[in-house]
Amino acid sequence: NAGVTQTPKFQVLKTGQSMTLQCAQDMNHNSMYWYRQDPGMGLRLIYYSASEGTTDKGEVPNGYNVSRLNKREFSLRLESAAPSQTSVYFCASSRTVTDTQYFGPGTRLTVL
Amino acid sequence: DQQVKQNSPSLSVQEGRISILNCDYTNSMFDYFLWYKKYPAEGPTFLISISSIKDKNEDGRFTVFLNKSAKHLSLHIVPSQPGDSAVYFCAAKSNTNAGKSTFGDGTTLTVKP
Numbered sequence: 329n330a331g332v333t334q335t336p337k338f339q340v341l342k343t344g345q346s347m348t349l350q351c352a353q354d355m356n357h358n359s360m361y362w363y364r365q366d367p368g369m370g371l372r373l374i375y376y377s378a379s380e381g382t383t384d385k386g387e388v389p390n391g392y393n394v395s396r397l398n399k400r401e402f403s404l405r406l407e408s409a410a411p412s413q414t415s416v417y418f419c420a421s422s423r424t425v426t427d428t429q430y431f432g433p434g435t436r437l438t439v440l
Numbered sequence: 441d442q443q444v445k446q447n448s449p450s451l452s453v454q455e456g457r458i459s460i461l462n463c464d465y466t467n468s469m470f471d472y473f474l475w476y477k478k479y480p481a482e483g484p485t486f487l488i489s490i491s492s493i494k495d496k497n498e499d500g501r502f503t504v505f506l507n508k509s510a511k512h513l514s515l516h517i518v519p520s521q522p523g524d525s526a527v528y529f530c531a532a533k534s535n536t537n538a539g540k541s542t543f544g545d546g547t548t549l550t551v552k553p
Contacts, residue, residue: 332483359539361539368449368545369545369546370444370446370529370531370543370544370545370546371484371529371531371541371543372543373540373541373542376539376540378539384539386540387540387542418483418484420483425538425539426535426538428474428486428489429486429541430485430486431483431484431485432483433481433482433483434481434482434483
């Protein structure tokens with residue numbers, strides 16, 4: 329039982345490049361989330377998916393797109409990376425939006 | 441404006457003593473509060489939560505207190521252990537928007553042997 333897995337663990341991009349962060353959960357959870365954490369700050373919600381087929385904006389959605397590919401997988405895409413998107417990205421899942429969230433280990437992204 | 445604030449960036453406590461971590465919020469719509477613990481290079485893990493209909497919730501060494509009138513909650517760890525050294529995040533959400541949690545900036549707890 330792996331829980332929430334994220335790939336890649338580390339990534340360096342140049343300004344303007346695009347990439348997709350992958351997240352998968354094996355807990356049969358309905359809800360999934362993407363957060364970012366900047367140094368010295370708390371987690372900020374980028375997007376979430378309450379259930380398969382739905383996605384909603386969080387606190388800081390600009391510059392990002394998401395896809396709930398199926399119940400297990402929720403990807404985050406940066407179409408044109410900017411230095412301001414340098415951060416650690418965490419994916420999380422929960423049985424429903426009212427239940428405890430379980431987090432992945434994070435992806436450390438640097439945009440030069 | 442930050443809706444969830446943890447005003448102490450760090451706290452150092454002796455092993456065996458009580459650790460008290462504080463959190464303040466401004467949004468009166470918040471009705472569910474959570475504490476997460478985070479070790480370096482790992483994702484946060486859920487620790488304990490409290491609903492606004494309660495003023496205390498206890499789970500082993502961890503107790504969360506909620507003072508709704510003051511919009512303040514605190515996490516007590518008794519007794520503190522070196523393995524408790526981590527960053528602790530307070531988070532809040534409302535029942536009407538349960539998918540959106542708002543986090544504080546975290547408090548780094550160091551428990552000295």
